[in-house]
Amino acid sequence: xRFARAVLGRPYIFTIIFLIANxxxxxxxxxxxxxxxxxxxxxxxxxxxAYGAKLNAAINQRYEWWRFVTPIFVHVxxxxxxxNMYSLWMVGPYVEKLYGSxxxxxxxxxxGIGGVVASYLTVVQPxxxxxxxxxxxxxxxxxxxxxxxxxxxxxxxxFVFGIKFRNELPGGFKRAxxxxxxxxxxxxxxxxxxxxxxxxxxxxxxxxxxxxxLASVVSYRRPGERSGMAxxxxxxxxxxxxxxxxxxxxxxxHFQYPSxxxxxxxxxxxxxxxxxxxxxxxxxxxxxxxxxxQQGDATGVDAVVAKIEASTPPDFKADQLRRxxxxxxxxxxxxxxxAAQPTKPKQNGAADPRNKLxxxxxxxxxxxxxxxxxxxxxx
Numbered sequence: 382x383r384f385a386r387a388v389l390g391r392p393y394i395f396t397i398i399f400l401i402a403n404x405x406x407x408x409x410x411x412x413x414x415x416x417x418x419x420x421x422x423x424x425x426x427x428x429x430x431a432y433g434a435k436l437n438a439a440i441n442q443r444y445e446w447w448r449f450v451t452p453i454f455v456h457v458x459x460x461x462x463x464x465n466m467y468s469l470w471m472v473g474p475y476v477e478k479l480y481g482s483x484x485x486x487x488x489x490x491x492x493g494i495g496g497v498v499a500s501y502l503t504v505v506q507p508x509x510x511x512x513x514x515x516x517x518x519x520x521x522x523x524x525x526x527x528x529x530x531x532x533x534x535x536x537x538x539x540f541v542f543g544i545k546f547r548n549e550l551p552g553g554f555k556r557a558x559x560x561x562x563x564x565x566x567x568x569x570x571x572x573x574x575x576x577x578x579x580x581x582x583x584x585x586x587x588x589x590x591x592x593x594x595l596a597s598v599v600s601y602r603r604p605g606e607r608s609g610m611a612x613x614x615x616x617x618x619x620x621x622x623x624x625x626x627x628x629x630x631x632x633x634x635h636f637q638y639p640s641x642x643x644x645x646x647x648x649x650x651x652x653x654x655x656x657x658x659x660x661x662x663x664x665x666x667x668x669x670x671x672x673x674x675q676q677g678d679a680t681g682v683d684a685v686v687a688k689i690e691a692s693t694p695p696d697f698k699a700d701q702l703r704r705x706x707x708x709x710x711x712x713x714x715x716x717x718x719x720a721a722q723p724t725k726p727k728q729n730g731a732a733d734p735r736n737k738l739x740x741x742x743x744x745x746x747x748x749x750x751x752x753x754x755x756x757x758x759x760x
Contacts (some may be wrong), residue, residue: 395482396473399489400466403528406432407462408456421459426524429457430658432600433632434526435497437504438661442753445635446581447628449501453493454625455526461729465528472535475558479542479601483614488538489531492592492619494658495529499587506746507672508663516574521665522671529586536562541596663692664749667706671742674713675735682714702749709745712738730760 414420414428430436433451440448456462477485485510503518505511511518543558566589663685670685689707694700 386426389478390481391478393474393485394505395478395486395489396469397476399473400469403454403456403462403466403469407456407634410455421560421688426658426685427521429524431632431636432488432630434524436658436720437498437501437522438502438657438753445631448633449494449497450490450625451632452497452526453528453531454629456528457526461527463724465532468532469535472490472539476535476538476731480538480599481614483611483618484599485620487614487621488592488595490594490625492534492537492588493528493531495534495591496584496588498582498583499530499590500525500584503583509667517586519583520669525581525584525666527584529581530588532590533585533593536566537589538596539568539593539637540603541593545597546601548714558604566601577721596723616758657695660695660699661753663688664703667710668746671706671710671713674710675738679714682710702745702752705745707741707751709738712741 410424410428413431415433420428430439432455433448434455435448435452437443456465458530473485473489476488480488503511505518505520507520509518509520539558540562541563563620570582573580573585574615575738665684667689670681673679674682686707689703690708692703694703
């Protein structure tokens, strides 16, 4: 009881600060979305993009490094932020009271960045050997945001804490932390598995592993103990907060308010950034549909062809690439499923229509990647 009172009596001010910061950003995003009821259930993509959601194309082509940080404070809709902030309210105070505010801030920021980095690294090209592991890897470069990676990091901290210090904890703490958290972790990962189309599981795992790694090398503040590393952690805390502040300054510098007026996302982009974002997303959808068609599943080809033909290419080269991809998709649709094809020897592998289509796609892909490297988002 003395242990519990000593630990639980500590303040948790930065848990509250992060709660307020997340809701503040959310309200700004809602204002930029026109404060409509519909926006609460799904912010427009250009709003998410403008406020710093992660997009690989923006990081790779425009070097917007701050998108590794800002997604920690950006949420896609009202249920998203409510679930995450409730989780922060449940988990955050324990971590902050056990380790102190300085360590807590470092845990939150580093775990959040770890989750975003994991999300960034797991976007692969269609046809990649990893693309079949859809639980983690993605073939579309979509917008990703949310505090879930940082929250999983806090869970990873408590998990390692409970195991690492199990011999000196009272019974209630042993049951709440360490292996007691396994059901929570497994349930959340299971939800992510079944809803992998909507949940960025790579970010969750990246945050969880980042938090666990930090806790494995960091000691906690035992009751009555003075830390000789207090100044070091305070410096790290200031650096972490400064990184967050600078990242949002960069968001403000690149913020384009006219694009925040709720656009007709399916009929026309509001500005060049949105046009590029929509075009890259559409081309990614087309490549994924092409890969599926080559494997015998052409059910989505017609829909994605219509989407590509209705898209707005940023320049002449993009229009050429768009038309070529449509031709490849229409060609792939003509093939029957592999099992339905008659088996007969081929004198020349290159003469096989499937092989020819694959070679044509590789040539197109190289040309598209080269265009993507030289084409930056509008400043």
